[in-house]
Amino acid sequence: MTTDVLNETTNDHDSHDEHHDDHKMTGLKRWLYTTNHKDIGTLYLWFSFIMLLTGGALAMVIRAELFQPGLQIVEPDFFNQLTTVHGLIMVFGAIMPAFTGLANWMLPMMIGAPDMALPRLNNWSFWILPFAFGILISSFFMESGAPNFGWTFYAPLSTTYSNGSTAFFVFAVHIMGISSIMGAINIVVTIMNMRAPGMTYMKMPLFVWTFFITAYLLIAVMPVLAGVVTMLLTDTYFGTSFFNAAGGGDPVLFQHIFWFFGHPEVYIMILPAFGIVSTTIPAFSRKKLFGYSSMVYATSSIALLSFIVWAHHMFTTGMPLFGELFFMYCTMLIAVPTGVKVFNWVATMWRGSMTFETPMLFSLAFVILFTIGGFSGLMLAMTPVDFQYHDTYFVVAHFHYVLVTGSLFSIYAACYYWLPKWTGNMYNDSLSKWHFWCSLISVNLLFFPMHFLGLAGMPRRIPDYALQFADFNKWVSIGGFAFGLSQLIFLAVVIKCIRGGEKAPAKPWDGAEGLEWSVASPAPYHTFSTPPKVD
């Protein structure tokens, strides 16, 4: 009795605070001012899905134009604007924010923390994003048109020969960069300082590890991106000559700086995917992840190696033989830790009691199709053959296998896996299976023939092509439309799941592990106000 009274008084302040926090604001204000990690995670996820549909809509126009040889629908210059903005939106607007959204939702719950370490910063890093993409997309409606120099914005295309959209582009990229950096700082601080007592680094779920490493990569390379776009800006408008040969600069330097950012950037988009499937595969195989510590080391070495392979994007720029060999071998070296990961996923499934719920289906597709993308990457890494493959549809096939069937599929796996935790309801199973199978078939129809188109010599980034490529392109376009439509099924699944459905228990997957399943479904607005004990 007496202790109770004591408790009342000492906790008075605390409970008042909690009461205050619990009082959610309503409507738009709640979302504008929120510092709750779950709210911000939701915002990120919806934003990225809207961007996926926007970037997808651009891709539909691209595929419609490429349905037949000849120019039917769009002018070549507008075609270039479409491919450029499609790439930028998908990389910076769809994939990266989706991962940040997952990190926001899940990291605190997985490490037993009440929220992210820096909630206000969190609010800012989300809310500047819509402005960045607003600026980028609005350039379509400007006199200059949208950026038309490719998502890689090589100088001098983006400087001397720019259509006037460079300033908008640079400004938008700066904002995206600041948002990513703030998000990454938040993730690092959260993981370093907010883990529940007893959760040592080597006890963290692999999902947490991959986001930890990814955040470091972001902090290391996003500033370089900011630097290179700043140079671009001053070259275009203020008469500097970083990349202008006439003034003593060098356009090849642009490619070096860009790819010094660019290659780690592609790992920023795949490491979290590794974390996701390392969570789902053990859950649906009902076994512990095979080789946990080797996974941690493999992820770290991939991250470190990613800093010394950038020039594999530049084999055809006239590098000396030594450089070509160096970058070729380093690139191939990355296949070793990547192979370790694939091996571990397969070994996890080996003799497990596997079931094939939708998150598992997406994860399995990920393992197989990402590996195909890794193999085409290895082919591209061989300098002599890259001279043939470079700037053809083979490269397009490669990066869509790793990014769409890799990163995007892993994001879908994560969404299905945690939707019951987020909404408190199970998703509609048969609809989700439709989403999976339609996506799986159409995505392969869309991207697999691109390998052959590339090998046969069809260049990338062109609105028109030689007649012999007509048949394959027709099939690719059909695959493209089908894949685009299939994503609307996902929208339907999510909306249905939010509205209702079978009630989800706290832990709907019997093989799942992790602290997030110890809280109710839907996860209460505040979780782990007092840290759980981890042993």
Add this chain to the structure above:
Amino acid sequence: MQKEPEQAIATEIAKQNTVTNNNKVIKKLVLIVFGMFGFGFALVPLYDVFCDITGLNGKTNTSAATYNADGIDTSRTITVQFITRNAQGVPWQFEPVINEMKVHPGEMKFVKFYAKNEATHDIVGQAVPSVSPGIAAAYFQKIECFCFTQQPLKASEDVEMGLQFYVDLELPPEVTTLTLSYTLYDVTEKVAS
């Protein structure tokens, strides 16, 4: 949920520790951010130095070299080719007077390039040289070159511009042909500003 009083106090202390710890980590991370931003810019001079030492990107000397070869190596004959290119939209006729010549390492040579401004307004041009294969760049020595300075030409004016060079005796043995390429840029606006 009721907490033990000690635990409540412990939580409060833990909270404060977290805040100071957070600030420490944030400071370090922000330092990395600024460091890497600076590193991006540092790559510009680093790249130049790196290329200078290794001659990787085919860049040749940008100011006059002095002749200091010990004699002429008549046992080797190198073919030196000259090509020119106008950057997009530069309205000049610009070409080498001869397209190629044979030289022995150490031998001094003089060639001429012809330029004519075909526009109706004055233009300042700047030719930027590049040598291929890249590893040979460091061994191609220009003693005098029109590319060291800008070339202002009045409308319809023409000029013959000279290049004096020699190939270093240490030119790697596998190089038998050397291509010197000039790209001509319009720098009128840059000069004006």
